[in-house]
Amino acid sequence: MECAFCTSGIDHCHGTLVVHPDGGFAECTGESCTNLDRVRHALIIDCHTLDAACTCTLAVEVEAELRQAS
Template sequence: MSMECAFCAGGLDHCHGTLVVHLDGGFTECSEDGCVDFDFARHAPTIDCFDVDGGCTCAVVEARQLLRAS
């Protein structure tokens, strides 16, 4: 028995990757190789960059880390 993505089965435009939103306003990226449309509507999982395993180096995240350390 194989399971098919409901969006795929419905022929809906979507991405299986996770959309990562950088809080410094610099850019948005997707974990799926080859994804070029970073619209929120195409991505079910969306996270802020500070939730990325290993952290992020954007300015907002670095500022939060400094505030937490002080």
């Protein structure tokens, strides 16, 4: 099986883009990926999907709780 993007010559990444909600920071699981543009990634997930203890996820949860309390 061949990647349709590869055979078409379309710039893309086979890794997963992991997005952090604090300021839009992102990282990719692809070892050689240097361009973190969303359009290059077929797979995009939020960081809490991988690591419930991600510090940015905790900050977002605390912020949500503070909004609900006020």
